[in-house]
Amino acid sequence: MRDTASETARLARAGRQAEQVPSITVCLVTHNRPYYVRSCLDSLRVQTVGLDGFDVIVVDSCGTPETGAALREMVATLPNARLLRVDRPGASAARNMGAEHSTKDFLAYLDDDALAMPDWIERIQEVIQEHAPGPASSAARCCRSGRSRCPTGGRKACVACSRSSNGTEAASSAPRPSPPGLSPMA
Template structure:
């Protein structure tokens, strides 16, 4: 067995079905890779359906009692029995040569990779609205750049970051770095983010090769419910908070304090736009900037972001 493929999910068996079907169509033999399905505290009905899917697709099923994507990904890493683990989101469908491209990338001569981020192309459930800001396609977990190279170097575009919707990690390096930090990342339906960014930069700062390779492709099913102004505003609010938390986890608190005055200025100037109803796209450019600044400011000034995400997830489960 050359590779472990890990799918982490919470209450989404329909998407898992599509992902597993994609893995069944790979160009390499099934004995070249194994599949781990990590169920992050799904409800009873979804858990039963996930169990049936795992059995039908020869996937090993791991059940967790608590929600949290970082917890689930770490459980996958501890269960892996291969040198590398490939993470794919439950709503992503791998290209037919996905596993083959991963195996080729990790086998190429030269400096061995600790982490490889791949290309993530959109598969729209609903058309992208005309009002959607072009600069924010990335918050939908879309990466369309073609090329290869080390992150945070001139070889790839500035600001390009890995997403765990399509990411390969050297297992021992991941575990030695402490895994995915439980302080960041999704908890249920909360929009806390950046757990993969924290891991990637931790590995790179420790001297490991952390690179991008667009030959490794998945197709991300972009949910129709995300095509709403209210979702984008919530996503940007949590992203502002996630940025603060990630910088502190990477031991860069000074960058938070340097940026805080600018975020305070933005929030002050754009505060009237926040009075506009969430469902409308009117003045959205001002409103998403205000949302990001508000999340950043609140987290910088002491908001317990992780606890809020966990509480939000618990309320959703109880409902």
């Protein structure tokens, strides 16, 4: 005999999964390292969810004009990518700009010198669907820093910290750990 509560929860999760796949924006911040960005974008180009399964925001953080030109060329080859520039130095300012310009449900940060595994986006979506963050997670709180305001302006749930705004674990019991370089914000 099956446990009816766990069976009901399993069916509810399956129903939510069939309803909607979480939308993801990958935010890639760089400062004068187009040679790394090329490889990083190439790893995103082969994601199992396809290029229409996520967006990419590349943020040029105070790069030289030559870097800007190289990034424009690279981003132009990806239909799901766009390039932003921030003239204020620092990774935080660039990441915040990426978060502000994201229109998706969740934001995944990827370092410019990192390579995403081919199923990286798919795995992020699976963890989000499995844990099905509800409405309580729409107002974000960054639990790593303890700040009450998230860089996304509270528009998205904080997945990087593995907590939703109500303090419950959102993604920490995922069956597989996130790949190195993963710092998704939502």
